[in-house]
Amino acid sequence: MRTNPTGRQTRLGGELRKLRERAGLTATQAGRLLGVKQNQISNMEAGRVGVSPERVRALAVHYRCPDTEVVAALCDMTADRTRGWWEEYREILPAPLLDLAESEHHAVRLRTAVTVHIPGLLQTPEHAREIFRQDAPELSPPDIEHRISFRIKRQAVLFRDAPTAQHVVIHEAALRMQFGGPKVARQQLRHLVEMSERDHVVLQVIPFSAGAFAGSGQSIYYIHGAVPQLDSVNLDQSHGPVFLDAEAQLEKYGVLLRRIEAIALTPEKSREFVHTIARNL
Incomplete structure (x- = not known):
């Protein structure tokens, strides 16, 4: 589990939280749909754990998100796991x-x-x-x-x-x-x-x-x-x-x-x- 997620990781989690809230679901309800515990949903939304593109797409289906461009952009955010030059600092x-x-x-x-x-x-x-x-x-x-x-x-x-x-x-x-x-x-x-x-x-x-x-x-x-x-x-x-x-x-x-x-x-x-x-x- 990440103790200090980057701004991009936190932003990804925040966008997943927005999708869930627009669907009118609690973290507990979202966990049940995915077959995971509520704290795993909370950790994903806080950027403390990684999220795969497959999981983002699954969440988008459960959250009834029709915007394919947004879903694709969120998947791209999960796929880029390279360490940027800024990590040297x-x-x-x-x-x-x-x-x-x-x-x-x-x-x-x-x-x-x-x-x-x-x-x-x-x-x-x-x-x-x-x-x-x-x-x-x-x-x-x-x-x-x-x-x-x-x-x-x-x-x-x-x-x-x-x-x-x-x-x-x-x-x-x-x-x-x-x-x-x-x-x-x-x-x-x-x-x-x-x-x-x-x-x-x-x-x-x-x-x-x-x-x-x-x-x-x-x-x-x-x-x-x-x-x-x-x-x-x-x-x-x-x-x-x-x-x-x-x-x-x-x-x-x-x-x-x-x-x-x-x-x-x-x-x-x-x-x-x-x-x-x-x-x-």
Whole structure:
């Protein structure tokens, strides 16, 4: 039995619980249908024990789930039992950071809106180092280097053979924050432009002149799963990443992102906007 299930394992169990509850069944009743004890159903739904694709399909039949795409996506989640690169950091970094890397690895699309920081997947090592130096409590030099290497490895999803699509909206305030001084800031902005020229990366900028807009007080990171039901939202808090996946939460942040993307400059104008700021540093 797992003592510390990953975020993906916990999410799979949570989705099985949602299917059971929609069917109006208790864990005890579900156990009877499968011929297992109630605690085994509870452990599956908590991500503490593994679930086979065959068992997921059996549960879907008992729960009368007609959505074959959702069932197939859940089966895929059970089939992938490989240890990802992030497991190297299991005893080094907080578990939510590893869950974030795992979510990005399996995502089909990533959407981000930020007002102060450059998104982690688009940061240069020098920019990231300056951010980690400001952490509270203060990180030791080895801890800073661990976090930088972890962040850079996360960026592999944008460079693999089938790169993940990323749509980023950055406020002008984030572009003008000179973390590490003008030289580091200039390198960071040039890197943004270079990444925005890739077919799978869309960059939009919200200038100061746009004024107030919905969702301006927070960063939003929307991670698209294989099906909409497996989407999640990551909110970057001072104590670490927080994941949301309730239907109402996904709807709320989806609406906010659509509004933010609608008021931002076009990708072409955004690229020139970043160019201009970099030239003036």
